[in-house]
């Protein structure tokens with residue numbers, strides 16, 4: 001069961017409860033802005049998550065995953081790979 005487009009595990013995210021966020025798959029826009037470019041890109045391509053994309057892992061996804069303050073050191077990229085093993 002995937003939890004996000006980018007590979008984040010929303011159920012383990014501290015902000016989910018704090019910000020009353022339903023999780024990436026269930027929301028139309030994130031609590032932190034008007035649009036998440038990764039979510040929009042993935043959904044516009046009608047993919048379940050970035051791991052299904054021919055361009056995976058693209059520069060945009062990497063910029064999110066390795067962001068100094070908001071990133072997770074590439075963990076979400078590895079999660080996308082796991083979701084797409086089958």
Ligand code: SF4
Pocket residue numbers: 004005006007008024025030036037038039064
């Ligand atoms: S960063 Fe974007 S794609 Fe990733 S969980 Fe948040 S809204 Fe979804």
Ligand code: SF4
Pocket residue numbers: 037038041042045047049050051053054055056057058059060061
């Ligand atoms: S890997 Fe990059 S190009 Fe592919 S859907 Fe995700 S954000 Fe879009």
